[in-house]
Amino acid sequence: MAYPFATRVQSITSSAVRDLLSMIQTGDVISFAGGLPDEELFPLKELELAYHKAFRSGGKSLQYGPTEGDNDLRLLIQERLQDKGIPASHDKILVTTGSQQAIDLVAKVFLSPGDTVLIENPSYLAALQAFNMYEANIIAVQSDSYGMIPEELEEKIITYRPKFIYVVPTFSNPQGKVWSKERREALVNLAMKHDLLIVEDDPYSELRFTEEEPIPLAAIDPSGKQVIYTSTFSKTVAPGVRIGWLTGPKEVVRKIALAKQSTDLHTSSIDQRALCYFLQDFSMQQHLHRLREQYKQRLDVMQTFLMKSDPNLFQWVEPKGGMFLWVTINRSIDTADLLKVAVEEGVAFVPGAPFFSGQPQKNTLRLNYTHSSPEVIELGMSRFMNAIDKVLASRVYER
Amino acid sequence: MAYPFATRVQSITSSAVRDLLSMIQTGDVISFAGGLPDEELFPLKELELAYHKAFRSGGKSLQYGPTEGDNDLRLLIQERLQDKGIPASHDKILVTTGSQQAIDLVAKVFLSPGDTVLIENPSYLAALQAFNMYEANIIAVQSDSYGMIPEELEEKIITYRPKFIYVVPTFSNPQGKVWSKERREALVNLAMKHDLLIVEDDPYSELRFTEEEPIPLAAIDPSGKQVIYTSTFSKTVAPGVRIGWLTGPKEVVRKIALAKQSTDLHTSSIDQRALCYFLQDFSMQQHLHRLREQYKQRLDVMQTFLMKSDPNLFQWVEPKGGMFLWVTINRSIDTADLLKVAVEEGVAFVPGAPFFSGQPQKNTLRLNYTHSSPEVIELGMSRFMNAIDKVLASRVYER
Numbered sequence: 001m002a003y004p005f006a007t008r009v010q011s012i013t014s015s016a017v018r019d020l021l022s023m024i025q026t027g028d029v030i031s032f033a034g035g036l037p038d039e040e041l042f043p044l045k046e047l048e049l050a051y052h053k054a055f056r057s058g059g060k061s062l063q064y065g066p067t068e069g070d071n072d073l074r075l076l077i078q079e080r081l082q083d084k085g086i087p088a089s090h091d092k093i094l095v096t097t098g099s100q101q102a103i104d105l106v107a108k109v110f111l112s113p114g115d116t117v118l119i120e121n122p123s124y125l126a127a128l129q130a131f132n133m134y135e136a137n138i139i140a141v142q143s144d145s146y147g148m149i150p151e152e153l154e155e156k157i158i159t160y161r162p163k164f165i166y167v168v169p170t171f172s173n174p175q176g177k178v179w180s181k182e183r184r185e186a187l188v189n190l191a192m193k194h195d196l197l198i199v200e201d202d203p204y205s206e207l208r209f210t211e212e213e214p215i216p217l218a219a220i221d222p223s224g225k226q227v228i229y230t231s232t233f234s235k236t237v238a239p240g241v242r243i244g245w246l247t248g249p250k251e252v253v254r255k256i257a258l259a260k261q262s263t264d265l266h267t268s269s270i271d272q273r274a275l276c277y278f279l280q281d282f283s284m285q286q287h288l289h290r291l292r293e294q295y296k297q298r299l300d301v302m303q304t305f306l307m308k309s310d311p312n313l314f315q316w317v318e319p320k321g322g323m324f325l326w327v328t329i330n331r332s333i334d335t336a337d338l339l340k341v342a343v344e345e346g347v348a349f350v351p352g353a354p355f356f357s358g359q360p361q362k363n364t365l366r367l368n369y370t371h372s373s374p375e376v377i378e379l380g381m382s383r384f385m386n387a388i389d390k391v392l393a394s395r396v397y398e399r
Numbered sequence: 400m401a402y403p404f405a406t407r408v409q410s411i412t413s414s415a416v417r418d419l420l421s422m423i424q425t426g427d428v429i430s431f432a433g434g435l436p437d438e439e440l441f442p443l444k445e446l447e448l449a450y451h452k453a454f455r456s457g458g459k460s461l462q463y464g465p466t467e468g469d470n471d472l473r474l475l476i477q478e479r480l481q482d483k484g485i486p487a488s489h490d491k492i493l494v495t496t497g498s499q500q501a502i503d504l505v506a507k508v509f510l511s512p513g514d515t516v517l518i519e520n521p522s523y524l525a526a527l528q529a530f531n532m533y534e535a536n537i538i539a540v541q542s543d544s545y546g547m548i549p550e551e552l553e554e555k556i557i558t559y560r561p562k563f564i565y566v567v568p569t570f571s572n573p574q575g576k577v578w579s580k581e582r583r584e585a586l587v588n589l590a591m592k593h594d595l596l597i598v599e600d601d602p603y604s605e606l607r608f609t610e611e612e613p614i615p616l617a618a619i620d621p622s623g624k625q626v627i628y629t630s631t632f633s634k635t636v637a638p639g640v641r642i643g644w645l646t647g648p649k650e651v652v653r654k655i656a657l658a659k660q661s662t663d664l665h666t667s668s669i670d671q672r673a674l675c676y677f678l679q680d681f682s683m684q685q686h687l688h689r690l691r692e693q694y695k696q697r698l699d700v701m702q703t704f705l706m707k708s709d710p711n712l713f714q715w716v717e718p719k720g721g722m723f724l725w726v727t728i729n730r731s732i733d734t735a736d737l738l739k740v741a742v743e744e745g746v747a748f749v750p751g752a753p754f755f756s757g758q759p760q761k762n763t764l765r766l767n768y769t770h771s772s773p774e775v776i777e778l779g780m781s782r783f784m785n786a787i788d789k790v791l792a793s794r795v796y797e798r
Contacts, residue, residue, distance in 0.1 A: 006533075059637075064435055109404060133507070262529040
């Protein structure tokens with residue numbers, strides 16, 4: 001039987017990143033591919049106590065709950081957002097199943113087939129997949145290391161009248177880049193001038209390695225009307241709990257909540273309740289401090305390897321936070337070819353090409369430094385260097 | 400700012416059932432409205448032990464996991480399905496965030512705007528909402544107490560060439576009805592003849608009050624190619640855990656898994672892991688036995704009240720399982736008006752009208768008998784009878 005799939009899924013295929021992930025789970029390959037935090041650093045004991053408390057609070061923690069989310073959790077998220085300068089009240093916060101669901105729901109609520117979304121280039125893969133599922137017209141805006149180029153952004157706003165602009169301004173995936181304050185302000189101003197929505201995806205900002213805290217777009221917008229802001233506990237607490245959230249203009253959040261209602265009714269009650277107790281009873285600051293220290297150390301180990309090599313071979317911008325090191329190889333090398341050799345050597349990464357919209361830079365790659373211990377990173381990086389040497393010495397490179 | 404919502408959500412509003420639920424959570428109203436199991440009957444102690452074990456198994460239970468679901472859980476679901484005669488292997492099972500997500504994902508993968516879905520009339524409200532979000536053309540097929548009328552079904556198959564036929568054949572919501580074996584076979588045969596998919600939504604079948612176990616459509620289909628089957632642990636274990644699943648033809652399940660990937664990556668890892676231990680370590684049969692006994696007793700209390708009244712006033716078919724009693728009032732009474740009086744009396748139910756596609760039967764209503772204890776049901780039903788008496792004696796009825 002030929003199944004009559006909707007046009008939106010006729011061309012979808014699995015993401016390269018996730019296929020890699022599943023490949024790597026078997027065998028002795030060290031993976032710098034996924035965007036995984038290190039499970040050794042999960043606050044396991046504290047979470048267990050929080051779940052214990054949720055169970056002791058009775059059956060209500062396991063009952064159906066409101067689509068918008070556990071009210072106490074929304075209040076706790078409100079507090080965290082206000083600390084970041086985002087004036088979100090709890091009734092404009094929607095709890096989601098990870099921030100991936102927030103992205104999907106925004107797309108569901110705004111995108112009809114053919115509608116345009118403006119994105120950075122390169123950009124977060126799974127957001128592009130979500131937009132593609134609603135048959136969006138995805139247009140990349142040229143960016144440099146400070147963020148989108150305002151002139152080109154305005155040109156494309158005028159040309160395409162996008163439904164929204166999707167950005168990861170702080171420690172972006174895949175580039176680990178931070179937008180400058182000027183570029184942030186320019187984006188918000190353009191959104192106001194052209195009466196446009198910005199979707200600010202901010203999963204990584206808590207994982208910063210410097211004192212300086214980049215100001216969220218949602219904290220810049222004086223009207224509170226231009227920005228939908230989404231974040232998650234996946235990178236800070238644990239991804240398996242699948243708790244993210246979004247906030248934005250009241251009318252928009254209400255509509256998204258209605259969309260969530262028919263999508264999955266609500267996010268796990270027990271996970272939400274336990275997360276409340278976790279946030280109430282334990283010091284998130286202390287936990288974050290530990291994560292930042294550990295992840296910075298791992299980044300340093302990784303960078304040391306790149307620095308030891310031929311100084312003209314690699315090019316990268318040191319990330320000030322987040323989970324990824326974005327590397328450009330100064331040779332006409334296709335990192336998809338490099339990956340095959342690397343996996344033979346026992347190490348994996350993500351080739352850069354899939355993150356690009358339009359013409360990809362095939363000599364780029366993304367390395368994750370948060371999942372493996374410093375010792376494993378050392379071993380993995382020496383394998384990576386072996387793979388580079390092999391490819392550079394081989395016909396693959398010369399072709 | 401006027402937000403440029405997609406056409407699919409421009410007309411959506413909140414579901415009557417959920418608005419009621421939120422209204423009722425404040426105040427002293429006894430609710431027979433929601434489709435809630437009783438949290439007093441949740442296996443709280445056993446679940447707590449299962450979560451404890453999941454935490455002791457280490458950080459992996461809180462890490463990102465495969466979109467398809469926890470492999471052990473899929474094997475346990477496979478076992479349960481095979482016990483029901485459904486030849487599903489674990490690699491054709493997708494774990495979802497409740498069966499609501501299964502319905503949404505099926506819609507996402509099959510429905511382009513204008514595509515037709517055939518449904519029973521009345522039908523499960525939140526499924527209709529999910530289909531509406533993909534701008535489907537929803538066509539009701541006339542049903543009697545045995546299921547859809549095969550002649551009309553075939554006529555509408557030919558006229559509309561639907562993408563699929565959505566049914567709840569066992570203890571349906573809202574009617575608590577069971578399709579006869581003949582009608583089940585007729586449906587599967589028509590699906591085979593016309594090369595069509597059936598979506599069999601089966602959340603309630605474990606809550607049966609008789610020895611007789613209705614055979615799932617997925618167990619009738621000899622080809623294994625016509626039926627997407629979905630069920631959930633929401634009614635049997637606890638809804639707040641949000642674990643459902645679907646199974647169907649391999650190609651279809653693979654496509655739906657890809658859609659889930661961009662929707663929320665995967666369902667809570669910790670909830671899945673804990674559910675594995677729950678299913679492995681405790682007797683689900685024993686737990687179900689207790690639920691069936693308790694819910695049957697509550698149904699009996701409710702029916703006793705209806706039977707005590709004027710024998711010509713109410714009409715209903717005794718449910719053989721599930722959570723709902725569907726009542727027709729033999730008067731030209733609009734149950735939406737009745738509800739207002741009932742809430743003043745301190746009891747709530749769901750008027751039947753929203754469950755209908757097209758012309759509603761306004762003299763119908765749905766009573767849930769699983770959420771309240773027998774004592775509370777007694778109190779609530781006497782309030783309900785007071786409301787009926789008031790309305791029958793008032794101008795509301797005479798209009």
